[in-house]
Amino acid sequence: MTSRSERIPADERREQILAAATTVFGELGYAAATTDRVARAAGISQPYVVRLFGTKEQLFIETLRRTLARVLSTFRAALAEAPEDGDAREARLGAAYLELVEDRGTLLTLLHGFMMGPDPVIGPVARDGFLQVFRMLRDEAGFTPAQIHRFLADGMLINTLLASGIGLDARRDPDAADLMDCTFGAKVADVLERASA
Amino acid sequence: MTSRSERIPADERREQILAAATTVFGELGYAAATTDRVARAAGISQPYVVRLFGTKEQLFIETLRRTLARVLSTFRAALAEAPEDGDAREARLGAAYLELVEDRGTLLTLLHGFMMGPDPVIGPVARDGFLQVFRMLRDEAGFTPAQIHRFLADGMLINTLLASGIGLDARRDPDAADLMDCTFGAKVADVLERASA
DNA sequence: GTCTATATAGCGATAGAC
DNA sequence: GTCTATCGCTATATAGAC
Numbered sequence: 001m002t003s004r005s006e007r008i009p010a011d012e013r014r015e016q017i018l019a020a021a022t023t024v025f026g027e028l029g030y031a032a033a034t035t036d037r038v039a040r041a042a043g044i045s046q047p048y049v050v051r052l053f054g055t056k057e058q059l060f061i062e063t064l065r066r067t068l069a070r071v072l073s074t075f076r077a078a079l080a081e082a083p084e085d086g087d088a089r090e091a092r093l094g095a096a097y098l099e100l101v102e103d104r105g106t107l108l109t110l111l112h113g114f115m116m117g118p119d120p121v122i123g124p125v126a127r128d129g130f131l132q133v134f135r136m137l138r139d140e141a142g143f144t145p146a147q148i149h150r151f152l153a154d155g156m157l158i159n160t161l162l163a164s165g166i167g168l169d170a171r172r173d174p175d176a177a178d179l180m181d182c183t184f185g186a187k188v189a190d191v192l193e194r195a196s197a
Numbered sequence: 198m199t200s201r202s203e204r205i206p207a208d209e210r211r212e213q214i215l216a217a218a219t220t221v222f223g224e225l226g227y228a229a230a231t232t233d234r235v236a237r238a239a240g241i242s243q244p245y246v247v248r249l250f251g252t253k254e255q256l257f258i259e260t261l262r263r264t265l266a267r268v269l270s271t272f273r274a275a276l277a278e279a280p281e282d283g284d285a286r287e288a289r290l291g292a293a294y295l296e297l298v299e300d301r302g303t304l305l306t307l308l309h310g311f312m313m314g315p316d317p318v319i320g321p322v323a324r325d326g327f328l329q330v331f332r333m334l335r336d337e338a339g340f341t342p343a344q345i346h347r348f349l350a351d352g353m354l355i356n357t358l359l360a361s362g363i364g365l366d367a368r369r370d371p372d373a374a375d376l377m378d379c380t381f382g383a384k385v386a387d388v389l390e391r392a393s394a
Numbered sequence: 395g396t397c398t399a400t401a402t403a404g405c406g407a408t409a410g411a412c
Numbered sequence: 413g414t415c416t417a418t419c420g421c422t423a424t425a426t427a428g429a430c
Contacts, residue, residue, distance in 0.1 A: 007395055027315050031228035045397055117362030118224050127363050134376045145379040153350035160353045165314030166324050179331045182342040204413055242415055
């Protein structure tokens with residue numbers, strides 16, 4: 001536990017920072033997150049974060065790209081071991097989505113990116129990411145339009161429930177518990193509740 | 198076009214500011230929005246905005262409350278003129294949601310509120326708003342759990358598409374157009390596209 | 395590869411005049 | 413009821429030492 005950080009290869013350090021950034025951006029969003037909080041989460045100084053990524057904006061964009069890559073590779077891994085049957089593939093991808101919920105920061109960073117549509121530089125990057133997911137569902141998963149609709153809509157609802165932290169109220173508030181139950185059933189509600197902690 | 202604003206009753210002025218704030222917060226989110234931008238949008242000075250609402254945080258909370266009230270009253274108006282049949286009521290509420298899309302700021306401010314779950318003061322307010330919508334669907338609209346699920350999931354997907362501004366790409370990018378089409382069909386895609394401008 | 399020190403800018407909030 | 417002036421804080425980014 002030295003105050004000065006150990007000397008580490010830049011590549012590895014970048015990865016540590018991106019992991020920390022995923023948590024911080026996911027929690028607070030782009031504007032409210034500070035490079036200093038990312039630095040602390042990564043155990044280094046604030047100027048060094050800026051040094052390695054140029055600007056906060058660049059750091060966010062690379063974080064977005066990283067989270068998107070993680071999402072796509074998780075889906076592709078799920079598809080690789082899924083049967084040909086359409087319904088079974090849909091169920092398998094749904095399960096893959098729940099795996100992603102466990103990481104929390106990944107889905108929340110992505111959602112915060114989508115919310116930045118009006119930003120002239122981040123907006124286009126986020127939209128491109130959205131389209132990559134869409135193309136994967138259409139071309140690689142072979143989903144029908146109805147399946148694509150369901151998958152994206154359910155995904156966005158899960159994202160929002162996760163972001164709002166309603167899962168935390170579920171223990172105290174019967175309505176909150178009922179909401180979680182109505183929308184995704186007890187099993188998924190449980191995953192969301194744990195991920196909200 | 199005087200540089201100094203006209204003298205107006207505080208109640209009216211508050212309403213102007215809240216309307217401006219709905220646009221600004223919806224566009225930029227809580228953290229990126231500034232009280233100065235809200236002031237300019239309302240045609241008054243920045244300190245006066247703070248004077249009338251105390252803090253930026255309070256302004257956001259009141260804006261959130263106002264947007265929620267608008268959403269609930271729009272839904273209730275739709276239900277009042279809807280038949281008893283469950284499917285027809287669902288369709289009528291869906292149409293009401295599309296009316297809300299026209300205003301853009303309303304739904305986006307609400308969504309930005311949901312994203313602030315971790316914030317110790319705004320988070321609880323946002324979650325409470327979410328639960329109010331849920332209770333309305335369950336107790337007043339009489340929706341089944343499956344209907345509640347569909348309605349909320351579709352709503353969140355619409356919100357996200359709206360926030361990301363993907364509708365704007367649809368003219369240039371065939372995939373973006375296909376995405377809008379797959380998820381909600383040509384008619385809704387058109388509403389979303391116009392609202393993104 | 396990493397830090398300390400600091401320049402610089404933007405924003406929320408206060409004071410006080412009109 | 414509304415403004416101008418301004419304080420004080422926070423945050424990004426730079427400079428330069430080690």
